[in-house]
Amino acid sequence: MFKPTPSSPLFTVTPKQTTETLLVNASETLSSLNALTCTLAFDLDASQRAIMLGIQQLAKLGQLLVDRALEQVSPSPI
Template identity: 80%
Template structure:
């Protein structure tokens, strides 16, 4: 088994447009945020703090992606 075949298990369509990529990244980060929040409250105090730190990083990523999405595809003014 070659190394290159194992490194390409997951791929992103190179022809996908930026807006679609950002929308999918936003949805993925939103799911990660929800999962880490739910899991955090089933952990003890020290593990909860680590999980909430991960959740905050996911939320920061969400904000960055959403801002980029707004720049790529601004909401119509109305």
């Protein structure tokens, strides 16, 4: 009989990262998701394309929110 053992997480975030670093990485990840879903959407039929573009819009909204938080945490010099 197989007894499952707890495994370590596949992905982790090191605990001592700054908020700015976390936000920059989140923004880059969402930007990649946006590009991937946008590219994939045009390889799909109309109904699936609409779903993929909905996902793409959510990714873009998430990126806009993260970018605004990043501006508040670390304003760019003028």
